[in-house]
Amino acid sequence: MNFQFSYGPRLISGAGAAARLGELLPAGRCLFVTDAQVRALGLADAALAGLAGAGIDTVIFDAVEADPSQATLLAAVEAGRGCASLVGFGGGSPMDVAKLAAYLLGSGDDLEQIWGLNKAIGEGLPLTLVPTTAGTGSEATAVAVITTGGTTKNAVNSPALTADWAILDAELTLGLPRHVTAATGIDAMVHAIEAYTSAHRKNPMSDVLAREALRLIAENLIRVCEAPDDREARGRMLLAAHLAGVAFANAPVAGVHALAYPLGGHFHVPHGLSNALMLPHVLGHNMHAAMPLYAELGCVIDPSLERVGTQAQAQAFVEQLVDLSVKSGLPQRLSDVGVSSEHLDLLASDAMKQERLLVNNPCPITEADARRLYEAAL
Known part of the structure; x- marks a missing residue:
């Protein structure tokens, strides 16, 4: 029986676990990728407080839309210049943007050269993903899907996009x-x-x-x-x-x-x-x-x-x-x-x-x- 299997990120599960984010990240500035609705609902408050309590300076990028565009991804990369780590916090869209931004910032690769399977072979920045919906599974995968042009979706699929940590906190899905x-x-x-x-x-x-x-x-x-x-x-x-x-x-x-x-x-x-x-x-x-x-x-x-x-x-x-x-x-x-x-x-x-x-x-x-x-x- 021949097959290959990858378990994905290390996992923390439990009510309130998102407040532990600060324990998982290296010292230095962190890019926190999310969307405006998550911010408005206050879902990120405990996580951001945990980061502040750990002394981690956080740059918040909350401009991610549904079916995120290539322009949004590149804007997140620019916001993350000088950051030592990234957090993707929200549904599949913020997590996908965070995965690709972490890789591009860490590797320096050109996005146009890594579309497809196993073309991203560099090393990204440390990445933690926190889903606020029980659906996409994006925190577990090495795939990021981005809308390119008007309606076409392209994907990067490579082990290099796998997060270091995933946090499952049911409190974030209650509302x-x-x-x-x-x-x-x-x-x-x-x-x-x-x-x-x-x-x-x-x-x-x-x-x-x-x-x-x-x-x-x-x-x-x-x-x-x-x-x-x-x-x-x-x-x-x-x-x-x-x-x-x-x-x-x-x-x-x-x-x-x-x-x-x-x-x-x-x-x-x-x-x-x-x-x-x-x-x-x-x-x-x-x-x-x-x-x-x-x-x-x-x-x-x-x-x-x-x-x-x-x-x-x-x-x-x-x-x-x-x-x-x-x-x-x-x-x-x-x-x-x-x-x-x-x-x-x-x-x-x-x-x-x-x-x-x-x-x-x-x-x-x-x-x-x-x-x-x-x-x-x-």
């Missing part, structure tokens, strides 16, 4: 609105599913993490939507998102993400919601190739399915996912987010640009397939 909780939770769920069925680098370690992540999400997603102050459930969702992040960092995601990205680029649909909208349709397309794996995941969610056959297990799995999405309160159709039939060709064409993801799908997705799947999701 999330229901729709954010739901969308980010389903994003993590898709990470687990696509890692488990990835055509490349799927391995026994990523499988174990993906299955546990899916189990935790299935048990806790609706609970955190309906009881948002349930700290125990919030903590389990954060852990699930992290486990799924480690899983897909090793066994990369595929067709659902490939078809989700154009929805974000053209219609500014939040990434987790884009995944939720496309998930059942892509799984249906994959069914003939991935049925045994979907059947196994169906039994993770509902062990009673072990009494029925593989096809029934796999079909029940897709139905379970749709039921979770409906109960979470998320929109279920592309038409709910502004997409109409006139956009199908554009979306399908753009999805084909996601070659790095499409190659991981259990079966091929052609442009005609993509158009059909978008049409089914209308």
